[in-house]
Amino acid sequence: MPRAGLNGGDVVAAAAGLADETGYPGLTMGLLAERLGVRTPSLYKHVGGLADLQHRVATLAMTELGEVIRDAVQGRAGFDALAALLTAVRDYVAAHPGRYMATVSTRVIDSIAAVLRGYGIGEAEMNHAIRTIRSTIHGFAMLDASRGFQWDANPDQSFDWMIRFIDRGLRSATTHAGYPAASCARAPGAGRTAPPGGPSPPR
Numbered sequence: 001m002p003r004a005g006l007n008g009g010d011v012v013a014a015a016a017g018l019a020d021e022t023g024y025p026g027l028t029m030g031l032l033a034e035r036l037g038v039r040t041p042s043l044y045k046h047v048g049g050l051a052d053l054q055h056r057v058a059t060l061a062m063t064e065l066g067e068v069i070r071d072a073v074q075g076r077a078g079f080d081a082l083a084a085l086l087t088a089v090r091d092y093v094a095a096h097p098g099r100y101m102a103t104v105s106t107r108v109i110d111s112i113a114a115v116l117r118g119y120g121i122g123e124a125e126m127n128h129a130i131r132t133i134r135s136t137i138h139g140f141a142m143l144d145a146s147r148g149f150q151w152d153a154n155p156d157q158s159f160d161w162m163i164r165f166i167d168r169g170l171r172s173a174t175t176h177a178g179y180p181a182a183s184c185a186r187a188p189g190a191g192r193t194a195p196p197g198g199p200s201p202p203r
Contacts, residue, residue, distance in 0.1 A: 136162070
């Protein structure tokens with residue numbers, strides 16, 4: 001039976017839920033119309049097409065994740081802030097694995113940077129530290145959500161170990177005098193560069 005009073009917010013929320021169930025790449029207008037009990041052309045009253053729908057789902061997810069991280073780290077510093085940050089991301093991925101795949105947010109990066117500044121990470125090392133934190137929690141959370149940890153060790157214990165491992169590394173990076181700046185041994189021209197006038201690569 002067709003849905004009465006359907007609006008754009010309903011469509012985006014249903015799309016985000018569908019992405020969590022089927023995977024973000026599996027989100028289609030046809031599947032969404034079926035979920036909502038409407039004909040596919042009816043969706044175009046609320047969104048401009050699949051690309052617009054994906055953009056709106058991404059915006060929703062980035063807002064959600066940014067708020068979750070902000071609330072988790074607020075009033076915390078050092079190890080407590082780091083643990084809260086990583087736990088917030090892990091829990092969000094577990095609850096919303098599909099829509100998480102659409103998240104690349106300045107708000108999220110700013111929250112990570114705030115936690116890192118609490119460790120005394122300077123601007124010269126900030127990009128490297130942000131990338132390390134993002135890639136570490138992304139890898140753990142995605143493996144965890146997809147049941148990729150099949151051996152005996154408890155994932156929760158591994159997660160706690162990972163937090164403490166990162167904490168020790170961040171403290172070491174800021175307490176050792178003369179800690180070397182990151183360098184790249186890659187062959188000249190092998191790195192990614194932005195085209196003239198183009199955007200810089202994301203962190």
